Amino acid sequence: MIETQKLSKYYGNLAALVDLDLKIDQGDIFGFIGPNGAGKTTTMRILATLLEPTRGRAFIDGLDVTRTGKEVRRRVGYMPDFMGVYDDLKVFEYLEFFAAAFNIERKKRKAIVEGVLELTDLQSKRAAAVDSLSRGMQQRLGLARVLIHDPKVLILDEPASGLDPRARIEIRELLRELKRMGKTIMISSHILSELEEICDHVGIIEHGKLVFSGTMEEIRRQMGIQSKMRVRVAGDRDRAFEVLSSLPQIKEVRPEDGYLAVTYAEGYEIDGTIARTLVQAGLDVIALEPEQLKLDNAFLQLTKGIVH
């Protein structure tokens, strides 16, 4: 659904984007992460036809974004990182204005606006002035706006930034609902743990270059986090250390914050051997946790975290 080929953007001598190759399938939620100034927003602006690439090509639904701008805009709903609102419009008028801007027939507009208001739970605010809405409500309104012309692709630039935890959860739920509706969503965020829960694929970008792209499973595999476990026992921890070190399935054991961090040998599939061996050795196992993949960790490992 979204594809870029060697996409590059230069501002004078500054390379904002260098040979970016991306592919996002239909119905996927793609998390785009990277430090500030990495090139996320530039990529999204190019895909939204608001910026021309210096070189390379980008396609949405098979259409070239630089050559068929209007057709691409018909298929894309773009929500920028900072959403501007008109001072003197009400919520309903604001959405109807954009419905008209997308050439939706006048007789259909009202029903469509009502529909997106319901989807984004903004019915109670329909007559409120747009600039009087809270940040969370404005973000919802932004989502309502990008849905107004029923686009196949949603490009959302940090939709959860500046929101309180409740509003973030609500936005996340809304995105899940949109995924169920079959939308392809490209989302960038600094709230990395949130992307972890909703994204099928992630792309990590730094200095305008894609340093990783793949599924969550692929990240796990690449980072080796899949082969780690944390063990906590009551009583003799040294004994537990000895028992675990003697197992052939285990490559390394080291103490870590009251736990024992265990790294499996390559090719080992978790089968309960560790727990059984510890119990047979007379040790009381309190906790046995496979190390969770955190996008934050992956992000820190994959990038140098240099802020522009």
Place this chain on the structure above:
Amino acid sequence: MAESLFQLVGRLSRPSVWVGPIFDKELRVSSRRKRNYFLRFGYLLCLTAFIVLVWLSSVNLQIRGPVAYQQAKMAEAGKIIIVTIVIFQFLATQFITIIMLSTSISDEIYHRTLGVLMTTPINSFQIVMGKLFSKLLQLLLLLAISLPLLAIVRVLGGVPWDYILSGLCITLTSLIFAGSMSLFFSIGGRRSYAVILTTILALSVAYAFIPGLTVWLLYYTRLQNYLIPLLAVFNPFIVMAMESQTVLQSWGGGVLPSFFWMAHCGVMLFLSSLILAWSVRIVRQAALSQAVGENPGPWKPIFHRKPSEKKPKRKTPVNVEPINDAIRDVVGSPVVWKELRAPLIQGGRHHSLIGLVLAVSALVFTYWMGWKDDLLREDNTHMSYVTIFMFMGMVCNLVLSATMLTSEKELRSWPLLLSTTLEDREILLGKAAGVFRRCLPVWLFLAVHVLLFILAGYIHPVAIVHLVLIVSWIILFLTGSGLYFSALFQRTTTAVVANMALAIVLWLVVPVVLGFLIEMADNPRPFLFYMRLHPLVQTSITMRGNGGDLNAEAPLDQLRYIWPDRKLSRIGNTNLTLLSSVVVYGGAGVFFGWRARKRLRKNIF
């Protein structure tokens, strides 16, 4: 006791107590801004060009005759040049002061730093003084730049030092006053172009409208003998004019006593201090409201009322849905619809209504005064009215057209609009319609005046055709150029200043330069032809030809229009001139619109 008094005096004698670290910060920032260097360069360039023109037009380089005669002529030229420099400085520095101080406080409010400043030991007095004096220092530098020029001209002789001194003092105090006014309005106005226009309007009222009204009202009374000194003490333009006249007159006698300018300077400083004191008070209010999370908003701090003075709001039941009829359907082009829906004046219907009532009342009052003195039969009366309306319409058009796209950029709603399927042409036409709609009230004043006096038999009906042609090309040209600059720049103020600069260059600077060149040229016709395309020249000439009871009754072939070259006096030629303006300026407006369309999707962020 004596020691503490000594310490207090010592502390107060330190400049930092008066201006605080704001002064340092402003100087540091301004030294990094390229525009300040361009400003100095531009100022010097204009001054030099102006002097060269004055020199060429006032000094005959072929002076022949006895040495004494030549010296007398050179001294005469020296006087003219000195007066030119002093008047140039007087006008230019006031204008620059207004621009420089127009963002002084509003920038702090816009960037949300004013509330932060108030959490430091810096007080509002230091903020105001720091801002004012840092800009004044730069303006003093501009004044100092021209001192070598003054010194050179002094060699020619005939230049009295006391005039240079009085000129500099009048300039300095008037720019302090203008600067204080601009700073004061910048507390309430977010957009600097609005602050600039408001300040110019306020100064026009103070320097022109009030004196004009006073003269008019007191002309037939015994007080008229005291009028000039009375008005001059509050008016730097009158004092400067009188001082300059004194120098230029060979017999040396002035209208005002020689020490009068000192009294005037004292009054101006006193008035400035009053405005600054008020500014200090409301800066604090603006900062405090920002600190508690409120947006001070336009003019809110200036017209701040204590909570107890506010009328109690009508109670609204909780959880009641707002009335739905307030929501209006989008009809036709969404961009046009949105522009039509926007309020004419920020602040709501009440402000619009009050403004309209005041304007109409003032107009009716002037009509009544004109009728009383039997002036409405005169062609000059209608020429003045229509020229003023035309000027107002031009200003309105050039300002609003330049704000159309940049305001979207500043609101950050521009990318949203461009990510829709709207055509670029559709967006531009919608914005152009918005400009026309917002300027409509001003054009309506013109239309109502003309129609009213056509019916009354004081204006010839053909004036409608002439004015429609003139207004059409003005709208086309200024809207096109405004939209182009609005597409080109990110900031509203930059776009407005660029569009203003274009109009000023075309219709003020070029005519002034041509005026000097005409003096020297053997064949002035090309220069005079340019003047035929000037909007205000066209307005005044057509209204002079069509206005007045005699012209109103004349058949078409007897109407006479006195153009600058005195050749095209019949209606046919006049129509041709107006049509050629439509082609030239209208074409230029369309060209600007085309360029705006090309620029529309560039420089979006």
